[in-house]
Amino acid sequence: MEKRATGKEKSKVVIVPCDSYDEETVYRAMQQGIDQLGGIRQFVRPEEKILVKPNFLSAALPERAVTTHPAVIKAMLRILSECGCEHVTYGDSPGHGSGEGAAGKLGLDEGNVYGAKFADMDHEVTVSFPEGAAAKEFYFCRGVAEADAVISLCKMKTHALERITGAVKNVYGFVCGYRKAAGHVKYPNASIFARMLADIHRCVKPRLHIMDGIVAMEGNGPGSGDPTPMKVLLFSADPVALDTVFCHMVHLDPELVPTNTQGEALGIGTYHIENMEMIVSETVGLHAGQKDGQSSHIISLRELQERFGNPNFDVDRKGTKKTFLSRYAEIMTSLTRRPRIQKDLCVKCGVCVSHCPVPGKALDFRNGKDQPPVYDYRKCIRCYCCQEMCPKHAITAGKRRNNL
Numbered sequence: 001m002e003k004r005a006t007g008k009e010k011s012k013v014v015i016v017p018c019d020s021y022d023e024e025t026v027y028r029a030m031q032q033g034i035d036q037l038g039g040i041r042q043f044v045r046p047e048e049k050i051l052v053k054p055n056f057l058s059a060a061l062p063e064r065a066v067t068t069h070p071a072v073i074k075a076m077l078r079i080l081s082e083c084g085c086e087h088v089t090y091g092d093s094p095g096h097g098s099g100e101g102a103a104g105k106l107g108l109d110e111g112n113v114y115g116a117k118f119a120d121m122d123h124e125v126t127v128s129f130p131e132g133a134a135a136k137e138f139y140f141c142r143g144v145a146e147a148d149a150v151i152s153l154c155k156m157k158t159h160a161l162e163r164i165t166g167a168v169k170n171v172y173g174f175v176c177g178y179r180k181a182a183g184h185v186k187y188p189n190a191s192i193f194a195r196m197l198a199d200i201h202r203c204v205k206p207r208l209h210i211m212d213g214i215v216a217m218e219g220n221g222p223g224s225g226d227p228t229p230m231k232v233l234l235f236s237a238d239p240v241a242l243d244t245v246f247c248h249m250v251h252l253d254p255e256l257v258p259t260n261t262q263g264e265a266l267g268i269g270t271y272h273i274e275n276m277e278m279i280v281s282e283t284v285g286l287h288a289g290q291k292d293g294q295s296s297h298i299i300s301l302r303e304l305q306e307r308f309g310n311p312n313f314d315v316d317r318k319g320t321k322k323t324f325l326s327r328y329a330e331i332m333t334s335l336t337r338r339p340r341i342q343k344d345l346c347v348k349c350g351v352c353v354s355h356c357p358v359p360g361k362a363l364d365f366r367n368g369k370d371q372p373p374v375y376d377y378r379k380c381i382r383c384y385c386c387q388e389m390c391p392k393h394a395i396t397a398g399k400r401r402n403n404l
């Protein structure tokens, strides 16, 4: 393993090209990525209770790219089963609806999850964390608190609050569903929220992070964006490094992502490319008549972007590194950028209103229930829970013009 200038080992991120959700193809790609990091036994022991934590933002069909694809989840469960792990659970706690409902929508059931059980994500356990930088206590789902080891299967997506959601953000699903909205009030901006997420990592210490980027979500993520193929699976024990590779693939400065900067500041990983080692691991056809083989090699940032990059990926790239003027610009942007409802898409269901965590609600049916809800931007903390939860993709994070 290559070392950093400090003598510490570099964070390894493995990139496995994969352009299909064919279950056997994904299984082989997952095995290849994990083997490149030293094999599954580097991360878990068969006798341990293991939680596999996908992203189940809401109940959505796999092709919408809202959730981790079921082929990725099944492949992970199969690898654990083949390793002899008998105490495997899987699950997530979405902010809206149930995790089991989301799993059902993805076609996951007892018959195809290799003996794994759905984790208890309904009951909560209070976990004290006095060393937390932002959070001293968490309300975790019982299934998280009872696990010896967690493997996180995140999805490559954009996010209105943090610009992207990947490995660092995926742990917010450890928090019991109905507690999530209150967390946005307690940690009311992107940086403080990111520090709280880093505290969750410091507390739970997920052992392995795998990002489903075979088809990613761009645009109005994390729930209402557009699926776009990125054709990769990413693997790392370092969640910040993993997210950083995603940033570089979409030409987003990793320093603009609070989960990266706060994550590094709190010691859960690095977003500095010089502290990382990126390895492409792929299956290559050998000569005629011979079996396929595996090839692995370290790649540079330039090669990463040339082979796997998408400069047109729709993600918020506005802003610059932290100068005085840019901080001012950032504050002004946060004041003018706000959620807004597209009237023609709104079905007046009220999901956005019920998920607004602000006491007294920052949006409500002030014009009656036959009209879309109306924002009170003086109260709005820009948590974007409403945008995340709207089932009709009627809410976008835009500039102040034409807002309702």
Ligand code: SF4
Pocket: 341, 345, 346, 347, 348, 349, 350, 351, 352, 353, 372, 373, 389, 390, 391, 392, 393, 394, 395
């Ligand atoms: S959740 Fe979406 S569709 Fe429902 S009321 Fe709010 S904006 Fe309209």
Ligand code: SF4
Pocket: 339, 355, 356, 357, 358, 361, 362, 363, 375, 379, 380, 381, 382, 383, 384, 385, 386, 387
């Ligand atoms: S209106 Fe939307 S963005 Fe504003 S506080 Fe409520 S849920 Fe958050």
